[in-house]
Protein backbone atom coordinates (compact mmCIF):
# COMPACT_ATOMS: atom_id res chain seq x y z
CA UNK A 1 0.00 0.00 0.00
CA UNK A 2 1.36 3.43 -0.85
CA UNK A 3 1.64 6.15 1.73
CA UNK A 4 0.21 9.60 1.05
CA UNK A 5 0.77 12.71 3.15
CA UNK A 6 -1.75 15.54 3.23
CA UNK A 7 -0.56 19.00 4.28
CA UNK A 8 -3.50 20.73 5.97
CA UNK A 9 -6.78 19.48 7.34
CA UNK A 10 -9.06 22.09 5.76
CA UNK A 11 -12.13 20.93 3.83
CA UNK A 12 -10.02 20.24 0.73
CA UNK A 13 -7.51 18.16 2.68
CA UNK A 14 -10.26 16.25 4.49
CA UNK A 15 -12.00 15.48 1.20
CA UNK A 16 -8.74 14.13 -0.25
CA UNK A 17 -8.15 12.09 2.91
CA UNK A 18 -11.58 10.43 2.63
CA UNK A 19 -11.22 9.63 -1.07
CA UNK A 20 -7.68 8.26 -0.72
CA UNK A 21 -8.59 6.34 2.42
CA UNK A 22 -11.55 4.83 0.59
CA UNK A 23 -9.32 3.87 -2.33
CA UNK A 24 -6.98 1.94 -0.10
CA UNK A 25 -4.06 4.30 0.49
CA UNK A 26 -2.29 4.72 3.80
CA UNK A 27 -3.00 8.38 4.58
CA UNK A 28 -1.57 10.77 7.16
CA UNK A 29 -2.84 14.35 7.54
CA UNK A 30 -0.47 16.98 8.97
CA UNK A 31 -2.36 19.98 10.37
CA UNK A 32 -0.50 22.86 12.01
CA UNK A 33 -3.52 23.93 14.10
CA UNK A 34 -5.00 21.95 16.95
CA UNK A 35 -8.34 21.61 15.10
CA UNK A 36 -9.40 20.13 11.78
CA UNK A 37 -11.57 21.93 9.23
CA UNK A 38 -9.37 24.99 8.67
CA UNK A 39 -11.55 28.04 8.05
CA UNK A 40 -14.68 26.01 8.85
CA UNK A 41 -13.94 26.54 12.54
CA UNK A 42 -16.32 27.07 15.44
CA UNK A 43 -16.37 29.53 18.34
CA UNK A 44 -18.29 28.51 21.46
CA UNK A 45 -18.58 31.00 24.28
CA UNK A 46 -21.06 31.92 27.04
CA UNK A 47 -23.84 29.74 25.64
CA UNK A 48 -23.41 31.04 22.05
CA UNK A 49 -22.08 29.00 19.15
CA UNK A 50 -20.75 30.76 16.04
CA UNK A 51 -19.53 29.30 12.78
CA UNK A 52 -16.32 31.29 12.38
CA UNK A 53 -15.93 31.01 8.62
CA UNK A 54 -18.29 29.56 5.99
CA UNK A 55 -22.02 29.63 6.68
CA UNK A 56 -23.65 29.27 3.25
CA UNK A 57 -23.49 25.66 2.07
CA UNK A 58 -24.42 24.98 -1.55
CA UNK A 59 -24.10 21.98 -3.89
CA UNK A 60 -24.30 19.19 -1.29
CA UNK A 61 -24.04 16.77 -4.23
CA UNK A 62 -20.26 17.18 -3.90
CA UNK A 63 -20.41 15.80 -0.37
CA UNK A 64 -22.60 12.94 -1.64
CA UNK A 65 -19.88 11.97 -4.10
CA UNK A 66 -17.15 11.99 -1.43
CA UNK A 67 -19.21 9.83 0.94
CA UNK A 68 -20.14 7.53 -1.94
CA UNK A 69 -16.42 6.80 -2.47
CA UNK A 70 -16.58 4.85 0.77
CA UNK A 71 -20.01 3.40 0.03
CA UNK A 72 -21.62 5.66 2.66
CA UNK A 73 -24.56 8.07 2.57
CA UNK A 74 -24.08 11.66 3.60
CA UNK A 75 -27.61 11.69 5.04
CA UNK A 76 -26.46 9.26 7.75
CA UNK A 77 -23.64 11.59 8.78
CA UNK A 78 -25.14 15.06 8.35
CA UNK A 79 -28.58 16.53 8.90
CA UNK A 80 -28.94 19.12 6.14
CA UNK A 81 -31.85 21.58 6.23
CA UNK A 82 -32.81 23.35 3.01
CA UNK A 83 -33.30 27.12 3.33
CA UNK A 84 -35.77 28.86 1.02
CA UNK A 85 -35.94 31.89 0.72
CA UNK A 86 -32.22 31.63 0.32
CA UNK A 87 -31.38 35.22 1.37
CA UNK A 88 -33.09 38.42 2.39
CA UNK A 89 -31.63 41.51 0.73
CA UNK A 90 -31.82 44.93 2.38
CA UNK A 91 -31.25 47.99 0.20
CA UNK A 92 -30.34 51.53 1.17
CA UNK A 93 -33.69 52.89 -0.15
CA UNK A 94 -35.52 50.82 2.50
CA UNK A 95 -36.72 48.09 0.13
CA UNK A 96 -36.18 44.39 0.82
CA UNK A 97 -36.16 41.44 -1.55
CA UNK A 98 -35.99 37.71 -0.84
CA UNK A 99 -34.08 35.46 -3.20
CA UNK A 100 -36.28 32.42 -3.92
CA UNK A 101 -34.94 29.17 -5.33
CA UNK A 102 -37.78 28.64 -7.79
CA UNK A 103 -37.35 30.76 -10.93
CA UNK A 104 -41.11 31.13 -11.58
CA UNK A 105 -41.77 32.25 -8.01
CA UNK A 106 -38.80 34.65 -8.14
CA UNK A 107 -39.96 36.08 -11.46
CA UNK A 108 -43.41 36.81 -9.99
CA UNK A 109 -41.78 38.37 -6.93
CA UNK A 110 -39.67 40.61 -9.18
CA UNK A 111 -42.66 41.65 -11.27
CA UNK A 112 -44.12 43.13 -8.08
CA UNK A 113 -40.77 44.47 -6.80
CA UNK A 114 -39.82 46.31 -9.98
CA UNK A 115 -42.99 46.62 -12.10
CA UNK A 116 -42.78 47.68 -15.73
CA UNK A 117 -38.97 47.65 -15.91
CA UNK A 118 -38.44 44.28 -17.62
CA UNK A 119 -36.50 43.07 -14.58
CA UNK A 120 -38.64 39.98 -14.00
CA UNK A 121 -38.20 38.77 -17.59
CA UNK A 122 -34.52 39.77 -17.47
CA UNK A 123 -34.00 37.64 -14.36
CA UNK A 124 -35.59 34.65 -16.08
CA UNK A 125 -33.29 35.12 -19.10
CA UNK A 126 -30.31 35.49 -16.78
CA UNK A 127 -31.09 32.24 -14.95
CA UNK A 128 -31.42 30.50 -18.35
CA UNK A 129 -27.96 31.79 -19.28
CA UNK A 130 -26.60 30.84 -15.87
CA UNK A 131 -27.95 27.30 -16.30
CA UNK A 132 -26.13 27.01 -19.63
CA UNK A 133 -22.87 28.22 -18.04
CA UNK A 134 -23.33 25.81 -15.14
CA UNK A 135 -23.78 22.96 -17.63
CA UNK A 136 -20.60 23.96 -19.47
CA UNK A 137 -18.69 24.01 -16.16
CA UNK A 138 -20.03 20.53 -15.35
CA UNK A 139 -18.95 19.25 -18.77
CA UNK A 140 -15.48 20.74 -19.05
CA UNK A 141 -14.33 22.36 -15.79
CA UNK A 142 -15.49 20.34 -12.79
CA UNK A 143 -14.18 16.98 -11.51
CA UNK A 144 -10.91 17.12 -13.47
CA UNK A 145 -7.51 18.72 -12.85
CA UNK A 146 -7.83 21.80 -15.04
CA UNK A 147 -5.04 24.39 -15.00
CA UNK A 148 -5.86 26.29 -18.16
CA UNK A 149 -7.95 26.33 -21.32
CA UNK A 150 -5.97 23.48 -22.88
CA UNK A 151 -6.96 21.11 -20.06
CA UNK A 152 -10.66 21.83 -20.65
CA UNK A 153 -10.96 20.93 -24.27
CA UNK A 154 -9.33 18.08 -26.11
CA UNK A 155 -7.32 19.84 -28.87
CA UNK A 156 -8.58 17.40 -31.52
CA UNK A 157 -12.17 18.00 -30.57
CA UNK A 158 -11.94 21.77 -30.22
CA UNK A 159 -13.22 22.39 -33.70
CA UNK A 160 -16.36 20.34 -33.26
CA UNK A 161 -19.35 22.63 -33.67
CA UNK A 162 -20.86 21.70 -30.29
CA UNK A 163 -17.63 22.55 -28.48
CA UNK A 164 -17.14 25.80 -30.36
CA UNK A 165 -20.71 26.68 -29.42
CA UNK A 166 -19.91 26.04 -25.76
CA UNK A 167 -16.72 28.11 -25.95
CA UNK A 168 -18.69 31.05 -27.36
CA UNK A 169 -21.48 30.54 -24.81
CA UNK A 170 -18.86 31.12 -22.10
CA UNK A 171 -18.84 34.74 -23.36
CA UNK A 172 -15.07 35.08 -23.41
CA UNK A 173 -14.02 38.69 -22.84
CA UNK A 174 -17.23 39.64 -21.02
CA UNK A 175 -17.53 40.31 -17.31
CA UNK A 176 -20.08 39.17 -14.73
CA UNK A 177 -21.20 42.76 -14.07
CA UNK A 178 -21.67 43.48 -17.79
CA UNK A 179 -23.57 40.23 -18.38
CA UNK A 180 -25.87 40.79 -15.39
CA UNK A 181 -26.58 44.39 -16.31
CA UNK A 182 -27.23 43.43 -19.92
CA UNK A 183 -30.21 41.38 -18.69
CA UNK A 184 -31.43 43.01 -15.47
CA UNK A 185 -32.33 46.71 -15.60
CA UNK A 186 -33.21 47.27 -11.90
CA UNK A 187 -29.93 48.29 -10.28
CA UNK A 188 -30.86 46.77 -6.89
CA UNK A 189 -31.63 43.37 -8.41
CA UNK A 190 -28.47 43.55 -10.55
CA UNK A 191 -26.46 44.31 -7.40
CA UNK A 192 -27.99 41.32 -5.65
CA UNK A 193 -27.31 39.00 -8.59
CA UNK A 194 -23.74 40.02 -9.30
CA UNK A 195 -22.96 39.64 -5.61
CA UNK A 196 -22.52 35.92 -6.33
CA UNK A 197 -18.94 36.81 -7.34
CA UNK A 198 -18.35 37.62 -3.67
CA UNK A 199 -18.43 33.84 -3.12
CA UNK A 200 -15.08 33.87 -4.91
CA UNK A 201 -13.87 37.16 -3.41
CA UNK A 202 -13.58 38.95 -6.73
CA UNK A 203 -14.88 42.14 -8.39
CA UNK A 204 -17.91 41.52 -10.65
CA UNK A 205 -16.61 43.89 -13.34
CA UNK A 206 -13.23 42.12 -13.49
CA UNK A 207 -14.48 38.51 -13.31
CA UNK A 208 -15.25 36.41 -16.39
CA UNK A 209 -18.89 35.99 -17.41
CA UNK A 210 -18.64 32.20 -16.96
CA UNK A 211 -18.91 32.80 -13.19
CA UNK A 212 -22.56 33.80 -13.78
CA UNK A 213 -23.08 30.01 -13.56
CA UNK A 214 -22.86 30.30 -9.74
CA UNK A 215 -26.39 31.76 -9.66
CA UNK A 216 -27.93 28.63 -11.17
CA UNK A 217 -25.76 26.34 -9.03
CA UNK A 218 -27.27 27.97 -5.96
CA UNK A 219 -30.88 28.43 -7.04
CA UNK A 220 -31.09 24.92 -8.51
CA UNK A 221 -28.94 23.03 -5.98
CA UNK A 222 -30.26 24.89 -2.95
CA UNK A 223 -28.82 26.57 0.13
CA UNK A 224 -28.38 24.18 3.03
CA UNK A 225 -27.73 24.40 6.75
CA UNK A 226 -25.95 21.52 8.46
CA UNK A 227 -27.56 21.05 11.87
CA UNK A 228 -24.83 21.66 14.43
CA UNK A 229 -23.44 24.44 12.20
CA UNK A 230 -20.93 24.36 9.37
CA UNK A 231 -18.43 22.67 11.65
CA UNK A 232 -20.59 19.56 11.35
CA UNK A 233 -19.19 19.19 7.81
CA UNK A 234 -15.48 18.81 8.73
CA UNK A 235 -16.54 16.76 11.76
CA UNK A 236 -18.43 14.32 9.51
CA UNK A 237 -15.53 14.13 7.05
CA UNK A 238 -13.08 13.51 9.91
CA UNK A 239 -15.25 10.66 11.22
CA UNK A 240 -15.45 9.18 7.76
CA UNK A 241 -11.68 9.47 7.25
CA UNK A 242 -10.93 7.92 10.65
CA UNK A 243 -13.24 5.03 9.87
CA UNK A 244 -11.15 4.47 6.74
CA UNK A 245 -7.93 4.35 8.75
CA UNK A 246 -6.64 7.88 8.05
CA UNK A 247 -4.15 9.13 10.64
CA UNK A 248 -4.47 12.74 11.83
CA UNK A 249 -1.54 14.64 13.30
CA UNK A 250 -2.72 17.99 14.66
CA UNK A 251 -0.13 20.54 15.81
CA UNK A 252 2.17 19.22 13.05
CA UNK A 253 3.42 21.99 10.79
CA UNK A 254 5.10 20.97 7.55
CA UNK A 255 8.15 23.15 6.96
CA UNK A 256 9.53 21.56 3.82
CA UNK A 257 8.45 19.22 1.05
CA UNK A 258 11.33 16.85 0.37
CA UNK A 259 11.97 16.16 -3.29
CA UNK A 260 14.74 14.46 -5.12
CA UNK A 261 15.17 14.65 -8.88
CA UNK A 262 11.78 16.27 -9.22
CA UNK A 263 9.92 13.57 -7.26
CA UNK A 264 8.29 13.92 -3.81
CA UNK A 265 9.64 11.57 -1.15
CA UNK A 266 8.66 13.14 2.17
CA UNK A 267 8.06 16.12 4.40
CA UNK A 268 10.01 17.76 7.18
CA UNK A 269 7.98 18.96 10.14
CA UNK A 270 8.66 21.86 12.48
CA UNK A 271 10.97 20.37 15.10
CA UNK A 272 12.96 18.47 12.48
CA UNK A 273 11.08 15.16 12.18
CA UNK A 274 10.99 13.83 8.63
CA UNK A 275 8.26 11.55 7.35
CA UNK A 276 8.64 9.59 4.13
CA UNK A 277 5.69 9.47 1.72
CA UNK A 278 5.15 8.30 -1.86
CA UNK A 279 2.94 11.27 -2.76
CA UNK A 280 1.58 14.45 -1.21
CA UNK A 281 -1.58 16.53 -1.39
CA UNK A 282 -1.01 20.10 -0.27
CA UNK A 283 -4.14 21.74 1.12
CA UNK A 284 -2.02 24.68 2.20
CA UNK A 285 -2.48 27.76 0.02
CA UNK A 286 -0.99 26.84 -3.37
CA UNK A 287 1.16 29.96 -3.65
CA UNK A 288 2.56 29.61 -0.13
CA UNK A 289 3.14 25.90 -0.79
CA UNK A 290 5.46 26.85 -3.63
CA UNK A 291 7.08 29.89 -1.99
CA UNK A 292 7.66 28.35 1.44
CA UNK A 293 7.63 24.57 1.24
CA UNK A 294 9.42 24.09 -2.08
CA UNK A 295 12.41 25.83 -3.47
CA UNK A 296 14.55 25.83 -6.54
CA UNK A 297 13.19 25.05 -9.97
CA UNK A 298 9.61 24.00 -9.14
CA UNK A 299 8.97 27.18 -7.16
CA UNK A 300 10.37 29.31 -9.99
CA UNK A 301 8.33 27.47 -12.63
CA UNK A 302 5.13 28.02 -10.62
CA UNK A 303 5.86 31.75 -10.22
CA UNK A 304 6.56 32.16 -13.93
CA UNK A 305 3.28 30.56 -14.97
CA UNK A 306 1.09 33.54 -14.02
CA UNK A 307 0.64 36.43 -11.60
CA UNK A 308 -1.17 35.24 -8.48
CA UNK A 309 -3.53 37.85 -7.02
CA UNK A 310 -5.11 37.06 -3.64
CA UNK A 311 -8.91 37.20 -3.39
CA UNK A 312 -10.46 39.60 -0.89
CA UNK A 313 -10.15 39.30 2.86
CA UNK A 314 -12.77 40.21 5.45
CA UNK A 315 -13.76 41.31 8.92
CA UNK A 316 -16.23 39.21 10.90
CA UNK A 317 -18.06 40.35 14.02
CA UNK A 318 -19.46 37.56 16.20
CA UNK A 319 -22.19 39.22 18.25
CA UNK A 320 -23.99 37.35 21.01
CA UNK A 321 -27.38 39.10 21.26
CA UNK A 322 -29.72 38.76 24.24
CA UNK A 323 -32.68 39.18 21.87
CA UNK A 324 -32.93 37.97 18.29
CA UNK A 325 -34.23 40.09 15.39
CA UNK A 326 -37.43 38.56 14.07
CA UNK A 327 -37.21 40.33 10.70
CA UNK A 328 -33.97 38.62 9.70
CA UNK A 329 -33.82 35.38 7.72
CA UNK A 330 -31.05 32.85 8.28
CA UNK A 331 -28.97 34.56 5.53
CA UNK A 332 -29.18 38.31 4.86
CA UNK A 333 -27.28 40.78 2.71
CA UNK A 334 -27.35 44.44 3.65
CA UNK A 335 -26.23 46.08 0.44
CA UNK A 336 -23.97 49.09 -0.05
CA UNK A 337 -25.46 52.19 -1.73
CA UNK A 338 -22.98 52.07 -4.57
CA UNK A 339 -21.40 48.75 -5.63
CA UNK A 340 -18.95 50.54 -7.96
CA UNK A 341 -17.54 52.61 -5.11
CA UNK A 342 -17.51 49.55 -2.84
CA UNK A 343 -15.68 47.24 -5.26
CA UNK A 344 -13.33 50.02 -6.39
CA UNK A 345 -12.24 50.48 -2.77
CA UNK A 346 -11.84 46.76 -1.99
CA UNK A 347 -10.38 45.47 -5.23
CA UNK A 348 -8.56 48.42 -6.80
CA UNK A 349 -7.68 50.99 -4.15
CA UNK A 350 -6.99 48.34 -1.50
CA UNK A 351 -9.00 50.20 1.17
CA UNK A 352 -11.94 49.06 3.30
CA UNK A 353 -15.16 50.22 1.62
CA UNK A 354 -16.59 53.38 3.22
CA UNK A 355 -20.14 52.00 2.82
CA UNK A 356 -19.77 48.21 2.80
CA UNK A 357 -22.17 45.38 2.01
CA UNK A 358 -22.68 43.36 5.20
CA UNK A 359 -23.54 39.68 5.12
CA UNK A 360 -25.54 38.86 8.25
CA UNK A 361 -26.14 35.30 9.42
CA UNK A 362 -28.86 34.81 12.03
CA UNK A 363 -29.06 31.03 12.53
CA UNK A 364 -31.25 30.88 15.67
CA UNK A 365 -34.47 30.66 13.62
CA UNK A 366 -33.18 27.40 12.12
CA UNK A 367 -31.36 26.07 15.18
CA UNK A 368 -32.33 27.78 18.47
CA UNK A 369 -29.47 26.05 20.33
CA UNK A 370 -26.92 28.47 18.87
CA UNK A 371 -27.80 31.00 21.61
CA UNK A 372 -29.39 31.12 25.05
CA UNK A 373 -33.25 31.20 24.84
CA UNK A 374 -34.54 34.12 22.75
CA UNK A 375 -31.00 35.22 21.84
CA UNK A 376 -29.03 35.18 18.62
CA UNK A 377 -25.50 34.21 17.58
CA UNK A 378 -25.28 37.00 15.00
CA UNK A 379 -22.45 36.79 12.49
CA UNK A 380 -21.60 39.84 10.39
CA UNK A 381 -19.08 39.53 7.55
CA UNK A 382 -17.77 42.47 5.53
CA UNK A 383 -15.33 41.92 2.69
CA UNK A 384 -12.16 43.96 2.83
CA UNK A 385 -9.06 44.17 0.64
CA UNK A 386 -6.42 41.49 1.04
CA UNK A 387 -3.62 42.62 3.36
CA UNK A 388 -1.50 45.42 1.90
CA UNK A 389 1.54 47.11 3.45
CA UNK A 390 0.28 49.64 6.00
CA UNK A 391 -2.90 47.74 6.93
CA UNK A 392 -2.87 47.69 10.70
CA UNK A 393 -6.10 45.95 11.66
CA UNK A 394 -5.75 46.09 15.44
CA UNK A 395 -5.71 49.89 14.97
CA UNK A 396 -8.28 50.00 12.11
CA UNK A 397 -10.89 47.66 13.60
CA UNK A 398 -12.62 49.94 16.18
CA UNK A 399 -13.46 52.60 13.56
CA UNK A 400 -14.52 49.99 10.98
CA UNK A 401 -16.70 48.22 13.55
CA UNK A 402 -18.56 51.52 14.03
CA UNK A 403 -19.09 51.83 10.25
CA UNK A 404 -20.47 48.26 10.13
CA UNK A 405 -22.86 48.76 13.05
CA UNK A 406 -24.07 52.10 11.62
CA UNK A 407 -24.77 50.34 8.32
CA UNK A 408 -26.85 47.67 10.07
CA UNK A 409 -28.77 50.32 11.99
CA UNK A 410 -29.43 52.46 8.92
CA UNK A 411 -30.19 49.84 6.28
CA UNK A 412 -31.31 46.67 8.08
CA UNK A 413 -33.61 48.01 10.80
CA UNK A 414 -31.27 47.05 13.65
CA UNK A 415 -31.25 50.47 15.37
CA UNK A 416 -30.83 49.07 18.88
CA UNK A 417 -28.16 46.51 18.04
CA UNK A 418 -25.62 47.85 20.54
CA UNK A 419 -28.02 47.49 23.46
CA UNK A 420 -28.65 43.83 22.52
CA UNK A 421 -24.97 42.76 22.40
CA UNK A 422 -23.91 40.72 25.43
CA UNK A 423 -20.70 39.24 24.07
CA UNK A 424 -18.54 40.18 21.12
CA UNK A 425 -15.59 38.69 19.24
CA UNK A 426 -14.04 39.54 15.91
CA UNK A 427 -11.86 38.16 13.13
CA UNK A 428 -9.71 40.51 11.06
CA UNK A 429 -7.59 39.97 7.92
CA UNK A 430 -4.55 39.65 10.22
CA UNK A 431 -6.29 36.90 12.19
CA UNK A 432 -7.30 35.09 8.98
CA UNK A 433 -3.72 35.25 7.74
CA UNK A 434 -2.31 33.91 10.98
CA UNK A 435 -4.93 31.24 11.76
CA UNK A 436 -5.21 29.73 8.29
CA UNK A 437 -1.80 30.50 6.79
CA UNK A 438 -3.20 31.97 3.57
CA UNK A 439 -1.94 34.47 1.00
CA UNK A 440 -2.25 38.04 2.37
CA UNK A 441 -5.23 37.13 4.55
CA UNK A 442 -7.33 36.07 1.53
CA UNK A 443 -10.56 34.35 2.46
CA UNK A 444 -11.17 32.78 -0.93
CA UNK A 445 -7.75 31.82 -2.25
CA UNK A 446 -6.88 33.51 -5.54
CA UNK A 447 -8.93 36.24 -7.22
CA UNK A 448 -10.83 35.29 -10.38
CA UNK A 449 -9.84 38.48 -12.17
CA UNK A 450 -9.35 38.44 -15.93
CA UNK A 451 -12.24 38.38 -18.41
CA UNK A 452 -10.70 35.56 -20.45
CA UNK A 453 -8.75 33.39 -18.04
CA UNK A 454 -9.83 34.62 -14.58
CA UNK A 455 -11.63 31.38 -13.68
CA UNK A 456 -8.45 29.28 -13.95
CA UNK A 457 -6.46 28.39 -10.85
CA UNK A 458 -3.35 26.21 -10.46
CA UNK A 459 -4.07 22.66 -11.55
CA UNK A 460 -4.58 19.98 -8.90
CA UNK A 461 -1.78 17.92 -10.44
CA UNK A 462 1.52 19.79 -10.17
CA UNK A 463 3.22 20.03 -13.56
CA UNK A 464 6.49 20.78 -11.76
CA UNK A 465 6.90 18.06 -9.13
CA UNK A 466 5.95 14.43 -9.62
CA UNK A 467 3.85 13.18 -6.73
CA UNK A 468 2.58 16.63 -5.66
CA UNK A 469 -1.14 17.46 -5.85
CA UNK A 470 -2.97 20.63 -4.80
CA UNK A 471 -6.32 20.94 -3.04
CA UNK A 472 -8.10 23.96 -1.58
CA UNK A 473 -9.39 27.41 -2.41
CA UNK A 474 -6.20 28.50 -4.19
CA UNK A 475 -6.26 25.47 -6.53
CA UNK A 476 -8.70 24.38 -9.23
CA UNK A 477 -11.73 24.76 -9.29
CA UNK A 478 -11.48 27.54 -6.69
CA UNK A 479 -12.84 28.64 -3.32
CA UNK A 480 -16.04 28.06 -1.36
CA UNK A 481 -17.08 24.87 0.39
CA UNK A 482 -18.35 22.85 -2.58
CA UNK A 483 -15.43 23.85 -4.79
CA UNK A 484 -12.72 23.08 -2.22
CA UNK A 485 -14.37 19.74 -1.46
CA UNK A 486 -14.34 19.05 -5.20
CA UNK A 487 -10.69 20.16 -5.40
CA UNK A 488 -9.88 17.59 -2.70
CA UNK A 489 -11.65 14.91 -4.70
CA UNK A 490 -9.85 15.91 -7.93
CA UNK A 491 -6.42 15.97 -6.25
CA UNK A 492 -7.03 12.51 -4.78
CA UNK A 493 -8.41 11.13 -8.03
CA UNK A 494 -5.45 12.52 -10.04
CA UNK A 495 -3.05 10.94 -7.54
CA UNK A 496 -4.88 7.64 -7.85
CA UNK A 497 -4.75 7.88 -11.66
CA UNK A 498 -0.96 8.27 -11.42
CA UNK A 499 -0.15 5.86 -8.58
CA UNK A 500 -2.96 3.37 -8.32
CA UNK A 501 -5.70 1.71 -10.22
CA UNK A 502 -7.40 5.03 -10.94
CA UNK A 503 -10.64 3.12 -11.10
CA UNK A 504 -12.37 5.23 -8.52
CA UNK A 505 -13.75 2.06 -7.04
CA UNK A 506 -13.45 1.94 -3.29
CA UNK A 507 -11.32 -0.95 -2.13
CA UNK A 508 -12.59 -2.94 0.77
CA UNK A 509 -11.18 -1.64 4.04
CA UNK A 510 -12.23 -2.65 7.50
CA UNK A 511 -14.50 -0.04 9.07
CA UNK A 512 -13.41 1.27 12.45
CA UNK A 513 -16.79 2.80 13.27
CA UNK A 514 -19.96 3.75 11.49
CA UNK A 515 -19.49 7.12 9.80
Ligand SMILES: Cc1cc2nc3c(=O)[nH]c(=O)nc-3n(C[C@H](O)[C@H](O)[C@H](O)COP(=O)(O)OP(=O)(O)OC[C@H]3O[C@@H](n4cnc5c(N)ncnc54)[C@H](O)[C@@H]3O)c2cc1C
Nearest residue numbers: 008010012032038039053054055056254284472473480481
Ligand atom coordinates in the same frame (compact mmCIF):
# COMPACT_ATOMS: atom_id res chain seq x y z
C1 LIG B 1 -15.06 34.42 7.22
C2 LIG B 1 -15.25 33.44 6.10
C3 LIG B 1 -16.50 33.25 5.54
C4 LIG B 1 -16.69 32.33 4.51
N1 LIG B 1 -17.96 32.11 4.05
C5 LIG B 1 -18.17 31.10 3.17
C6 LIG B 1 -19.49 30.67 2.89
O1 LIG B 1 -20.47 31.17 3.46
N2 LIG B 1 -19.66 29.65 2.00
C7 LIG B 1 -18.60 29.03 1.41
O2 LIG B 1 -18.81 28.09 0.63
N3 LIG B 1 -17.33 29.40 1.69
C8 LIG B 1 -17.10 30.42 2.55
N4 LIG B 1 -15.83 30.75 2.91
C9 LIG B 1 -14.71 30.14 2.17
C10 LIG B 1 -14.43 28.73 2.67
O3 LIG B 1 -14.35 28.74 4.06
C11 LIG B 1 -13.12 28.29 2.11
O4 LIG B 1 -13.11 28.36 0.69
C12 LIG B 1 -12.77 26.85 2.51
O5 LIG B 1 -13.16 26.52 3.82
C13 LIG B 1 -11.27 26.70 2.35
O6 LIG B 1 -10.93 25.36 2.48
P1 LIG B 1 -9.47 24.87 2.11
O7 LIG B 1 -9.55 23.43 1.81
O8 LIG B 1 -8.88 25.77 1.07
O9 LIG B 1 -8.64 24.96 3.43
P2 LIG B 1 -8.41 25.97 4.64
O10 LIG B 1 -9.66 26.14 5.39
O11 LIG B 1 -7.68 27.19 4.18
O12 LIG B 1 -7.45 25.05 5.48
C14 LIG B 1 -6.11 24.81 5.13
C15 LIG B 1 -5.47 24.17 6.31
O13 LIG B 1 -4.11 23.92 6.03
C16 LIG B 1 -3.37 24.14 7.20
N5 LIG B 1 -1.97 24.38 6.82
C17 LIG B 1 -1.50 25.37 6.03
N6 LIG B 1 -0.17 25.27 5.89
C18 LIG B 1 0.21 24.18 6.60
C19 LIG B 1 1.46 23.56 6.85
N7 LIG B 1 2.60 24.05 6.33
N8 LIG B 1 1.50 22.45 7.64
C20 LIG B 1 0.36 21.93 8.18
N9 LIG B 1 -0.85 22.51 7.98
C21 LIG B 1 -0.93 23.61 7.20
C22 LIG B 1 -4.02 25.34 7.82
O14 LIG B 1 -3.74 25.44 9.20
C23 LIG B 1 -5.50 25.05 7.55
O15 LIG B 1 -6.10 24.35 8.60
C24 LIG B 1 -15.60 31.63 3.98
C25 LIG B 1 -14.32 31.80 4.54
C26 LIG B 1 -14.15 32.68 5.60
C27 LIG B 1 -12.80 32.83 6.25
